[in-house]
Amino acid sequence: MSATLSNQTIETVKATIPFLMQNGVKLTELFYKRLFEANPEVGEFFNRSNQDSGTQQRALGGAICAFAQNIETPENLAEAISKISNKHASLGIQPDHYPIVGKHLLGAIDEMLNPAPQEILDAWAEAYGFLAGVMIGAEKNLYEDQQNAEGGWNGFKKLEVFNRETESEVISSFYLKTTDGSPLPPFKPGQYLTVRVPDGEGSTTMRNYSLSGSNESDFYRISVKREDARDSATPKGYVSNYLHHNVKVGDLLEIGPPCGDFFLQEHSKDQPLLFISGGVGLTPLLSMLHSSKEHNATFIHCAINGKLHALRHEVESIVEGRDNLTTHFKYSDPSPEDILEHHYHSKGYISAEFLADYVTPETAVYFCGPKIMMISIYQALKSMNHPKELTHFEFFGPQEDLEIIEERQVL
Secondary structure: OHHHOOHHHHHHHHHOHHHHHHHHHHHHHHHHHHHHHHOHHHHHHOOHHHHHHOHHHHHHHHHHHHHHHOOOOHHHHHHHHHHHHHHHHHHOOOOOHHHHHHHHHHHHHHHHHOOOOHHHHHHHHHHHHHHHHHHHHHHHHHHHHHHHOOOOOOOOEEEEEEEEEEOOOOEEEEEEEEOOOOOOOOOOOOOEEEEEEEOOOOOEEEEEEEEOOOOOOOOEEEEEEOOOOOEOOEOOOHHHHHHHHHOOOOOEEEEEEEEOOOOOOOOOOOOOEEEEEEHHHHHHHHHHHHOOOOOOEEEEEEEOOHHHOOOHHHHHHHHOOOOOEEEEEEEOOOOHHHHHHOOOOEEOOOOHHHHOOOOOOOOEEEEEOOHHHHHHHHHHHHHOOOOHHHEEEEOOOOHHHHOOOOOOOOO
């Protein structure tokens, strides 16, 4: 990446790092204000809840700073570029969106520096232009793969909800098929779909939901948690509530093709696999478990209690009669019924001591769940010196919230 940028641009961008570290969030708040005022049509690509809570502004601020810090070491950004390009491809980001973003980013820099020296604007214009080219190229490849897959498409296609199941007090599954009986494109266990719904204001809004079923099925299944408002500063999830309260069997939903770079890798049958999930984070890992029936795999799920433990019976049915598969259900606050009916195996939270019984230096670990649980698992694996290449995770939200940027630079 840096080889195509002038030395002057590299040095000028690096010189802005102290400013970005101190003012990154203010810069991105100003950027989004300018963007939405001048180009409200791009609003559908952004999560309102993350905008309202400020997580999206913090994420972008960290991303811009990470780009500046790694402008001479682009190899550090490869993983981040893959993750973001998949996210963009899932939403339908197009090349003509990049100049819009670049215009308002430079405008925000100029306004904050009141005005910015021309050399800074020129340097960031060149750096952003090259980064945009890299992203556009990566997304072009993804769009081609989507289109060329059997039954594949680009953009959004209407799929029929042919079944709906209540999985817990807050999670429901939606089963999807094509309206004409044509095949659906294959997906990798762990990937997600994008659902686009009306936003009530004449536009649309989109969210990603992991595929929770087997990739050998001739249908898709997503299992969606209804996100209720936790407080006045955290509004309820619009799309999850729309699905829970409005969508019934026979309805059509606009669905994007499978995307995502968190998926089950190729493993030999002798290599142990460990899946750790919490709450609705079980959805991508359950899909992985479906594809690991011939492996030596353990599935650990954490829940508050049995009423909030979704798809327990499905996990149990997968492992039943298979000596190579084991489960462990850990409840933080089991109910009397859970205790009586033996719904769980242990009480409490994930710790390094607990994981020591399941992790060897050869174990491939996949985990997904609430922020605090993921931080605990990540730090536990780090304390055990577990190989990074065998540590795989997905976080439902801006990844900066994991507070592990020192280990994985996020663009």
